[in-house]
Amino acid sequence: MKNRALLSSWQKLKNLAEQNKNVHMNDLFAIDKQRFEKLSIELPSLLLDYSKNLITDETMASLMSLARECEVEGWREKMFSGNKINFTENRAVLHTALRSRTSKPLNLDGVNITDDINNSLSKMKIFTDKVRQGQWLGFSGKRITDIVSIGVGGSNLGPQMVTEALHQYSDHCLNVHYVSNVDGTQIADTLRPLNPEKVLFIISSKTFTTSETMTNAKTALKWLTSASFDDTAVEKHFIAVSANKENVINFGIKAENIFDMWDWVGGRFSLWSAIGLPIALYLGFEKFLELLDGANEIDQHFCNAPLEENAPVILALLSVWNCTFLGAQSQALLPYDQPLHMLSAYMQQAEMESNGKSVSWEGDSIEYPTVPTIWGEIGINGQHAFYQYLHQSNNIVPADFIGSVESVTPVQGHHETLMANFFAQTQALMAGVDEEQVRIDLKAKGYTQEYIDKVASHKVHKGNRPTNTILMERISPKSIGSLIALYEHKIFVQGIILQICSFDQWGVELGKGLANSIQQELLTGQVSHKHDSSTKSLLKYYMNKKK
Numbered sequence: 164m165k166n167r168a169l170l171s172s173w174q175k176l177k178n179l180a181e182q183n184k185n186v187h188m189n190d191l192f193a194i195d196k197q198r199f200e201k202l203s204i205e206l207p208s209l210l211l212d213y214s215k216n217l218i219t220d221e222t223m224a225s226l227m228s229l230a231r232e233c234e235v236e237g238w239r240e241k242m243f244s245g246n247k248i249n250f251t252e253n254r255a256v257l258h259t260a261l262r263s264r265t266s267k268p269l270n271l272d273g274v275n276i277t278d279d280i281n282n283s284l285s286k287m288k289i290f291t292d293k294v295r296q297g298q299w300l301g302f303s304g305k306r307i308t309d310i311v312s313i314g315v316g317g318s319n320l321g322p323q324m325v326t327e328a329l330h331q332y333s334d335h336c337l338n339v340h341y342v343s344n345v346d347g348t349q350i351a352d353t354l355r356p357l358n359p360e361k362v363l364f365i366i367s368s369k370t371f372t373t374s375e376t377m378t379n380a381k382t383a384l385k386w387l388t389s390a391s392f393d394d395t396a397v398e399k400h401f402i403a404v405s406a407n408k409e410n411v412i413n414f415g416i417k418a419e420n421i422f423d424m425w426d427w428v429g430g431r432f433s434l435w436s437a438i439g440l441p442i443a444l445y446l447g448f449e450k451f452l453e454l455l456d457g458a459n460e461i462d463q464h465f466c467n468a469p470l471e472e473n474a475p476v477i478l479a480l481l482s483v484w485n486c487t488f489l490g491a492q493s494q495a496l497l498p499y500d501q502p503l504h505m506l507s508a509y510m511q512q513a514e515m516e517s518n519g520k521s522v523s524w525e526g527d528s529i530e531y532p533t534v535p536t537i538w539g540e541i542g543i544n545g546q547h548a549f550y551q552y553l554h555q556s557n558n559i560v561p562a563d564f565i566g567s568v569e570s571v572t573p574v575q576g577h578h579e580t581l582m583a584n585f586f587a588q589t590q591a592l593m594a595g596v597d598e599e600q601v602r603i604d605l606k607a608k609g610y611t612q613e614y615i616d617k618v619a620s621h622k623v624h625k626g627n628r629p630t631n632t633i634l635m636e637r638i639s640p641k642s643i644g645s646l647i648a649l650y651e652h653k654i655f656v657q658g659i660i661l662q663i664c665s666f667d668q669w670g671v672e673l674g675k676g677l678a679n680s681i682q683q684e685l686l687t688g689q690v691s692h693k694h695d696s697s698t699k700s701l702l703k704y705y706m707n708k709k710k
């Protein structure tokens with residue numbers, strides 16, 4: 164496999180980045196009246212405008228050559244057909260199959276996984292209908308009113324983000340709570356107001372070994388069993404979603420209460436599986452299917468659209484352009500719809516756990532910058548907090564702006580104010596304002612020359628800051644499914660271009676292992692001599708203070 168930096172398109176892009184250093188997007192818009200038409204894509208449930216990037220026809224052509232030289236189409240085919248592209252773990256990557264809604268067989272190691280998926284969906288439907296219709300009863304015969312979903316990372320962020328995003332679509336026949344932190348505060352606060360007779364716990368863990376999840380699950384079990392004298396309470400109140408049946412059964416959950424997970428679904432891509440059970444319980448199974456359909460629509464687009472019109476491919480190439488070639492080190496995600504308030508937390512795991520790596524497929528150190536830090540907030544809140552930095556700092560932060568044509572909660576006068584800000588920000592970030600204009604404006608407002616001389620340079624906005632705008636028609640199960648899948652495939656393409664194995668996460672293992680041994684030290688009070696002096700002293704300080 165050729166080192167990416169040696170590809171001819173890579174070299175071309177390097178030169179273009181150098182040549183474009185002094186180009187301003189204002190000029191690119193001025194010389195090309197068709198820029199928006201050329202650099203935007205309309206998909207069934209969203210519009211992507213990427214014209215406010217520092218790109219020319221030549222840049223786009225070179226980025227497309229890069230995608231071709233990196234064989235993105237071939238890798239896409241490998242992923243969808245079940246090749247073990249997660250080669251460090253020897254696993255296929257088939258989260259797309261979870262939403263293909265087909266009966267067409269897909270064989271993996273001699274197993275038709277289409278059957279497994281469809282069986283799991285049927286089991287989810289029967290179960291969600293039962294609980295939602297009040298036919299699944301707790302140990303004292305009362306109907307379930309509250310779901311407590313215990314899981315962390317990919318076994319939490321997706322379901323929780325989607326639950327929040329789609330809360331307007333719930334009939335609220337069930338409350339859904341999420342516990343991810345092993346800080347006892349979260350589970351204690353969650354359980355305090357609840358009645359154990361009416362609570363159903365879902366323990367979501369692909370491995371069923373994650374210590375935070377296991378600790379929370381044991382606390383939940385104790386809470387339930389101390390409230391009931393019924394031997395069958397656990398089977399009425401505990402469900403698991405896991406690929407590790409043995410551990411689930413050893414924990415005390417009945418085999419019938421286990422929903423399958425498979426090694427070919429990565430945790431951070433798993434909300435489409437039974438890990439999405441809390442979503443289905445909250446919204447109803449039909450809406451869960453709409454979410455899958457929205458994602459499948461993007462899968463079809465990703466597989467069939469030419470690279471030049473392929474939204475996830477374009478988003479990935481722009482990220483590589485902005486970060487690897489133009490030097491941006493972080494990327495903001497700025498949703499304007501309040502229901503999307505967890506989107507950036509979700510995308511942090513999706514992109515940074517996937518591609519936050521620096522070793523190539525061959526095991527060599529990658530010398531070029533890979534993916535940026537992903538961060539963000541609800542746009543309006545950000546405007547009154549960190550947008551100052553986006554507009555005027557020396558660091559360029561490319562940003563994705565995400566909004567909707569219609570609000571899911573129309574309140575008179577609100578949506579136009581919201582969206583006026585949405586549109587204003589990307590224009591301001593792109594166009595900026597120069598000193599001459601600042602001076603003209605201040606003069607027109609009647610300020611003295613002395614004041615103008617003092618503040619003019621402070622009010623200059625250089626602009627030229629890249630943004631993508633994603634405009635959905637409206638938040639809905641379908642559009643949210645599409646939005647997430649759009650980013651999932653962006654991340655996949657990014658990984659191919661940067662030669663990163665996107666589907667493992669070895670970087671979380673070292674800390675996990677150390678935490679296990681330190682936990683033993685905390686329990687026994689014996690500090691190991693193997694620690695560095697800082698860690699050793701911190702542990703001693705902590706233990707002494709505790710006494």
Ligand code: F6P
Nearest residue numbers: 316317318368369370373430671
């Ligand atoms: O943080 C590491 C990680 O392995 C994630 O990739 C995963 O989503 C999360 O932990 C939870 O893992 P599990 O579902 O096995 O509990």
